[in-house]
Amino acid sequence: xxxNGANAPVLSGNEIVIPIKSDVDVVIAxxxxxxxxxxxxxxxxxxxxxATAISEVARNIVNYAIRGEIVLGIVEExxxxxxxxxxxxxxxxxxxxxxxxxxxxSTSKGLGLGLPGSKxxxxxxxxxxxxxxxxxxxxxxxxxxxxxSRSWV
Amino acid sequence: MRxxxxxxxxxxxxxxxxALTDEDLVQLxxxxxxxxxxHHSRGVIIDVTALDVxxxxxxxTLRSMAATIKLKGAHSIIVGIxxxxxxxxxxxxxxxxxxSTALDLEDGLNLLSKQMKENQNGG
Numbered sequence: 001x002x003x004n005g006a007n008a009p010v011l012s013g014n015e016i017v018i019p020i021k022s023d024v025d026v027v028i029a030x031x032x033x034x035x036x037x038x039x040x041x042x043x044x045x046x047x048x049x050x051a052t053a054i055s056e057v058a059r060n061i062v063n064y065a066i067r068g069e070i071v072l073g074i075v076e077e078x079x080x081x082x083x084x085x086x087x088x089x090x091x092x093x094x095x096x097x098x099x100x101x102x103x104x105x106s107t108s109k110g111l112g113l114g115l116p117g118s119k120x121x122x123x124x125x126x127x128x129x130x131x132x133x134x135x136x137x138x139x140x141x142x143x144x145x146x147x148x149s150r151s152w153v
Numbered sequence: 154m155r156x157x158x159x160x161x162x163x164x165x166x167x168x169x170x171x172a173l174t175d176e177d178l179v180q181l182x183x184x185x186x187x188x189x190x191x192h193h194s195r196g197v198i199i200d201v202t203a204l205d206v207x208x209x210x211x212x213x214t215l216r217s218m219a220a221t222i223k224l225k226g227a228h229s230i231i232v233g234i235x236x237x238x239x240x241x242x243x244x245x246x247x248x249x250x251x252x253s254t255a256l257d258l259e260d261g262l263n264l265l266s267k268q269m270k271e272n273q274n275g276g
Contacts, residue, residue: 023175030206031172048205048237052245055208059175103246113209117245 016072018058020089026058029070036072037083042143049121050083050141056114057087057137065091065134075140082123082142087135094129101127156181158188163195164265165227166258169203175210182218189227196265197222200258202233212247219252228268230254232261 016036018029033054037047054070061068068089075084094100103116115137119125124140154177159166165188167181185197199215201207219229230253234242242248255261 027172027174034205045237045240048235048241049244051206052208052241055206055210056245059208059210113246117209117247120246121241121244 014073018070018072019067020058020061020069020087021067023059023062026055026062029058029072030054033070033072033083033085036074037141040074040081040083040143042083042141046141046144050085053118053121053139053141054085054087056118057085057139060114060135060137061087061089061091065089068134080142080145082140085122085137085139085141087137087139090134093131093133094127094135095131097127097129156184158184160188160192160194163193163269164262165189165192165194165197166200167197168200171203172205173211175214178211178214182214182221185218186221186225189222189225194227195269197227197229198258198261198265199229199231200233200261201231201238202235202257204233204238205235207234207238207242207247209245209247212242212249216249216252219249228253228265230261230264232256232258 016032018025018032020026020029030051034047034051037050042050058070068087068091071086071088073084075082099105101116101119103113115127118139122139122141124138126138127135129135154171154173156167156169156173156177159168165185167185173181188194189197204211215231222229231249232255234254253264255264
């Protein structure tokens, strides 16, 4: 699965870059995210949230921009550590970001929950888009303090 | 990877074995819909125990799959949604409105059998 073939994730510095061209890459991206989150010590519930958010933003690239990339990295701030997820493409851009961030709004075949849903499941969420240039979504999820070892369910 | 579908009496059981691409999901929907017609199935169980992510596309496809199968006279039950996956779905705002769910394969089969009996008694 992940790690094979011409479209394998590329490690550049501390970042993992996953080119996104098709639905197969969406799966590769979320598996890489799962692996990195697991290495960082996120709990099972948060790992699934991270994988789900990656799936949504990677799918947006396939659906709207045709191609782009997911960049995964480790972020550290003072006493906290987390994962950074950047989804960037050179697609058509989003005309009305406020509208795209509304639950249930979709111009393609989705449920319109991708962006607003992803925003709900991460700790930090930024989106920038320029018509004709592309879109960048930046997300961060911090590892929870104190209850790190608590298992889910 | 194509999802294997087992025929068990009047029911079909599709067991998802690994992560699914969008194409795999659409293939599963088409395969199941066709098999329901071919085998005159009364019920379909989709076991998603092995699925580690249920995103908006997967939820939408499962919903449309259940609706299509219902139009062909069979009932669908999704079983085995993992606790973390269920939590992520709720956070994301996803629901499987109109789709029956059960804890595991056994509960799903019991539910289908019960529904079949009720339908027979009722009709």
